[in-house]
Amino acid sequence: MKAVRAFAIALLMPSGAFAQDTDNPTIQLAPMTPSAPVSPSAPQTASEASEDTGEAPRIDLAPMTAGEGQPAAVAPPEPLDRDGAGPGLPGETAAASLPPEGWLVALSPSAQNIPTEVRIGGSMPTPRVFRLSGEEADAAFSLTLPEGAPPPTELRLSLRSSVNVLPDTSTLAVQINGTDAGVITLDGFGDFSEKVIETTALVPGVNSITLRAVQAHRIFCGPDASFAVWTEVDLGNSGILIDPATIPLNADGFLAAMKAQVARGGAVEIVADETTDAGLIREVASRVTHLLGGAPRLEVIPFYAMQSGPEARARIALISADEPRASVRRGAGGAVVLQVEHVGDTGPDISAMLPDSLNAPNVPMLAPGEVTTLQALGSADILANTHYFRRDIDFRLPDDWLLLASQKAEFNIHYGFSAGLAQGALLLVKINGETIRLLPLDRDGGEILPPLSISFRANLLNPGINTLTLEMTVPGDPPDLPCTPRTTDMLVVLADSNLNVPPSPKMQQADMLRGLSRVGGASVVVPNASASSSALLAFGALLQPLVADDVTAQLNIVSLDTVGLVPTGQTEVTRRMLQDAVYPSLASSGALPSVAEPVPASPGFRLAPAAGGQAASPAPAAPAPASAAADRALGGAGSWVSQKLAELRAFMLPGAVSLEEWLEGKSGEALLLQLDPDTPNDIWLIAGPNIAMTDLARQVDTFRRSARSDTHVQAALLQADRTWITWSEMRRPELLEPLSLRNMRTVLGNYASWSPLTFTALTLILALLSIIPALLFVLMTRRSGSRT
Known part of the structure; x- marks a missing residue:
């Protein structure tokens, strides 16, 4: 045992869901009397000096040297x-x-997987800086005080707002554990400035902090103006000061x-x-x-x-x-x-010291064939009071659900909107990014409307994660003047709105996302890596299985020198193609290994004299012309057959593109692959040289959690702008249950939709085969009749 009896650690912040997603808001479609803001009574004080470098969080590993x-x-x-x-x-x-000096215990967002692109509501476009965008936006945070320490009496908030925010009518209301703690006027532009809220509502344990911003644009009104008004919270300098001795x-x-x-x-x-x-x-x-x-x-x-x-x-x-x-x-x-x-690889139970606190629950499962309300999917009544509004509601369908034909699903929306919205106001209802209904909001407002049934193609849905999106745009009236203060809510969608998705036979189509959703830190493999490898540590820390079952999956992370380990299945993609996709600068500079030059003929040699002369090495035999011709003929025939098979596949599966064609001209930061149908849960990740492992792990986790319009993915390329593009081999769907009269129609519909030409050709072949017995019967009866 080492002579060193050492030390301890450091940890970070929790996450959850926005308050507006979990608490039913008060709905008001009739005029109401606004309440007067209450200014904080505490004077401003200087915050603790921050040593934040502003860099994106990443895992850095010092050399493990003794x-x-x-x-x-x-x-x-x-x-x-x-x-x-x-x-x-x-x-x-x-x-x-x-x-x-005191130690600052910082605010932690209660939401997990906060979007990094700017959105109406809450987002984190900069690490550790939380942005509230739109005319009205709120977000929930948590603050944990240790038991036994005296509760602080001050909450510090480091804030800055867009120069477009009009201070006269823009405020930030603060609630602590459900108690109003004060209202801050949003007048801080440029650098962050500290605001101090005096409060007695903080208690030992977990405290809930809610920030509600009301922001008006100085000049304009409309969807663009909604994005132009924002307030940011510097989480690294917002929180409470505690005495380290306590x-x-x-x-x-x-x-x-x-x-x-x-x-x-x-x-x-x-x-x-x-x-x-x-x-x-x-x-x-x-x-x-x-x-x-x-x-x-x-x-x-x-x-x-x-x-x-x-x-x-x-x-x-x-x-x-x-x-x-x-x-x-x-x-x-x-x-x-x-x-x-x-003791060796056996450690103590550290769950009490470091509880496995995954704040956000898994995406709710929607049972096909059953009516499921938005409330069952984790969404309370949805309230919108900005000229641009968007809400995504994620849900999951079983992995063995598959409908490719013309079956219909249904969304019953129960909603209402304010009277007098500007002409052209719209509500778009989308499934996985595709609009299924456009609802006007500029007429018949002022009340909750009867439920409206919206039917849509079930093949817009995918096995796994899907997203229902509600998107509202309201033009300014007029757009070149500040918005008129409102006394009514613009839109409300009630939580009893529901989805009904038809059931399907148990079928699957090849998709690496099924395996990727089951990957956790323990199932990440890096060939030839040390115990403290940055890839192992980053992926081990950030990846948790999204689906808990008996299926085991593995994520293999390779780099330039181990790309050759990636199985390519039945594709014709080469190692050089994979390297070019992730290491384009090396490919253009010629640093990648090239095809070996032809080996020159070996010189003759002699080792001992022989009778009648000297024993010389035989001269290299040139290939026989007949043999070479045969080889060329065989190779030509093979190439011709491969070409014809590719043409037949392109004819039977219009729109199908080979992986080689898809990769041509593309480059990115990393490439995810699953090309071997014999090992569907064995995923390979080729990591490029220009992306940190922590960032890559986060991008992979975001990719597998995100619903997309494209599904059945076998390859995905992470581009420089941190977006993914995908490729599908369009493999044949597999039936996972016995074929019966009950499911035959749906199964045949799936195969017909997968490849209409293939299905039509098989139908014609079956029709021809069914004619043969009839022809034989006619011929035999004619012969017997002629004899008589």
Whole structure:
């Protein structure tokens, strides 16, 4: 066991869902009297200096080198001094020197998978900066105070608003645990400025913070003006200050210290040596990531690494010991340290210290053949009060659901809108990005309308994740003047609106997303990688299985030198094509390995004299002309057959494109592949050189969680703008249940829709075969009649 009895860790922030998605809003279609805003009574104070670099969070790994590998002339720093531990009390100190300033415990968004592109409502286009866009927008946050620490009386918010926001009528209302805490006038333009709310509503444990922004444009009115008014919250400088001396040495105190570490832009350190089990490191990294939310910066460092920068406020130490156990200690400089002692690859149960806090539930399952309300899909009444509004409602269909023919699904919408909306106001209803109905909102408003049934093609839906979108646009009236203050709500869609999707026989079409949705951190494989590989750590921390069943899946991550391991199945794609797609700069510079040059003929040689002369090596035999001609003929026939098969496939499956043709001229940051039908749950990821592993893991997770209009994917290319384009081989659907009279019509419809020409050709062949017995019968009866 090491002489080092070390240290602890750092963690990040939780996530959940916007308050407007879970709480039923008060609906008002008739005029109401606006309430007067209440200004905060507390004066502004300076916030704690932020050391945030503004860089996107990523996992950085220090080299896992042992202390004995260092030069003898430089004595390694004594880890016991760094940890503040005495010889017999690892990780403890009698008088730890605590910093005099307070620690900031930052706000954490309650939503998981917050969009990184600007949207009406909440988004995070910049890491650790939350944006509220639109005339009205609200978002929920959480703040965890350790038990035993005195509750703070001030909530600090670092804010800035767009210059388009009119301060006279723009406010930010703050609620703490359901209690109104104050209203802030949105008059801060340019740099972030601190606003302080005095409150007595904060309590030990988890606190709910709700921010509701009302923002008016100075000049214009309409959908474009909705995007032009926004307020941003700097999460790294928003929260509460706590005295580090009052932080208890338990799970709550450790979580508070981790959040304080992340709030100032620091990384969470995991201290371990090179012999530490990779699975244990990944488990700790995964729990830290999901407990703090998002993608915190994690660093795996050795015990003898030099300390650089400010002292960490939280740290995790993985220490080899005689028995597995976990405890929280106080380190030097006041750091709160989670000490995880393990025996080989067996670690203690750390669920109490690092609970596996996946805040957002899985996408709700919609049962085909049953009416499912929006409330059952996790959506309360939807209220819209901006001139542009969009709400996405995700739901999941079973993996063995497949309808490709003309069956109809139904969406029954129960909605109402305000009277007097500008001419041209519209509500678009979309399924997986395709509009299924356009509803006018400029007539017959002022009340809740009877439910409206909207039928749409069921083949717009996919197995797995789908999205129902409600999108409203209301022109300005007039567009070149500020919007007139409203006293009624513009649109409401009630939670009893429902979807009805027809059932299908159990069928599947090849799709790598089924396997990808089952990939977790433990099923990620990197050939020839070390235990602390950045790819293993990043994917192990960020990926969790979306579907829990007995099916096992594996994600293999390869780079330039291991691209040859990728199975290509029945495609004709080559290693060079795959390299060109992800390493275009190397391909253009000629750095990639080229085809080997022809080997020159070997020179003659002699080793011993022979009777009648010398024994010389035989001259290289030239290929026989007949043999060469035969080889060429065979190769030509093979090429001709391949060409004709490709032409037949293109005729039978119009629109089908080979992978080689699809890859031509394309390049990106990474390429996902599943080309071997014999191993459908074995996914391969070719990682490019210009993307960090944390970013790539996040992009892969977003890809598998997102509904798309294209499905049955076998290849996906991540482009430089962080969007995915996909390719499908259009493999034949497979029936997973016995064919019967009950399901025969639907099964035949799926095959006919998959390839109409193939289905028609088979039908004609069956018709011809059925004629043969009739012809034989006619011929036989004629012969027998002629004899008589």
